[in-house]
Amino acid sequence: MNHPKRLLLSNLAWSQEVAAREPEFFTDLARGQQPRILWIGCSDSRVPAERITNAQPGELFVHRNIANLYTSDDGNASSVIEYAVHALKVEHVVICGHHHCGGVRAALSPPSDALPVVNRRIAGLRDLAERHREELLAIADFDARVDCLAELNVIEQVRLLRESPIVRRAPRPPQVHGWIFGLREGLLTQLTDMDQAREIADSHADSHASIAVRDAA
Numbered sequence: 001m002n003h004p005k006r007l008l009l010s011n012l013a014w015s016q017e018v019a020a021r022e023p024e025f026f027t028d029l030a031r032g033q034q035p036r037i038l039w040i041g042c043s044d045s046r047v048p049a050e051r052i053t054n055a056q057p058g059e060l061f062v063h064r065n066i067a068n069l070y071t072s073d074d075g076n077a078s079s080v081i082e083y084a085v086h087a088l089k090v091e092h093v094v095i096c097g098h099h100h101c102g103g104v105r106a107a108l109s110p111p112s113d114a115l116p117v118v119n120r121r122i123a124g125l126r127d128l129a130e131r132h133r134e135e136l137l138a139i140a141d142f143d144a145r146v147d148c149l150a151e152l153n154v155i156e157q158v159r160l161l162r163e164s165p166i167v168r169r170a171p172r173p174p175q176v177h178g179w180i181f182g183l184r185e186g187l188l189t190q191l192t193d194m195d196q197a198r199e200i201a202d203s204h205a206d207s208h209a210s211i212a213v214r215d216a217a
């Protein structure tokens, strides 16, 4: 899949296959969307939300950016979240990071002169790395350090989103979940517990990636 023309041909084959298997599929899609889940993930080409979860069109409302970041002054992310929470009334928000994340790696490396916008974008990640400096430096292997920060970042984004006015002012605030995707196994792991109230209390203590538990759901 290295040329846009391949994408068009694949789309043609896919649409014909779906229409043959499920004649009402596209008619139903055209009626509107009622996704129950907002997915906030990384733009990385190796982490396509629908593909890794086997979700169908209409199931996920998706926002992706470098290193799956949310900040209240980010109009793009905020508008997606506002629409998902207040108009679509999604019941769940999944913030999904991944191991081997280039954005996270950049936050642990010297800023690149060629990427000033990216540098500004990941400033919060650098701050997070600084707050966990000792814990991260204790990990000798750099790749493992990057993966640890990727997990800490997911937990931090979950905290920020849960505390955001967009979520707090919702008539029915959604559950916010933090997951990490392991590229080597292709598996999602739940980093935050389902008990949102307890986690908010815990987040004021020193959060640590080792609270990761396998998603049994």
Ligand SMILES: [Zn+2]
Residues within 6 Å of the ligand: 042, 043, 044, 066, 067, 068, 098, 100, 101, 102, 103, 104
């Ligand atoms: Zn990434």
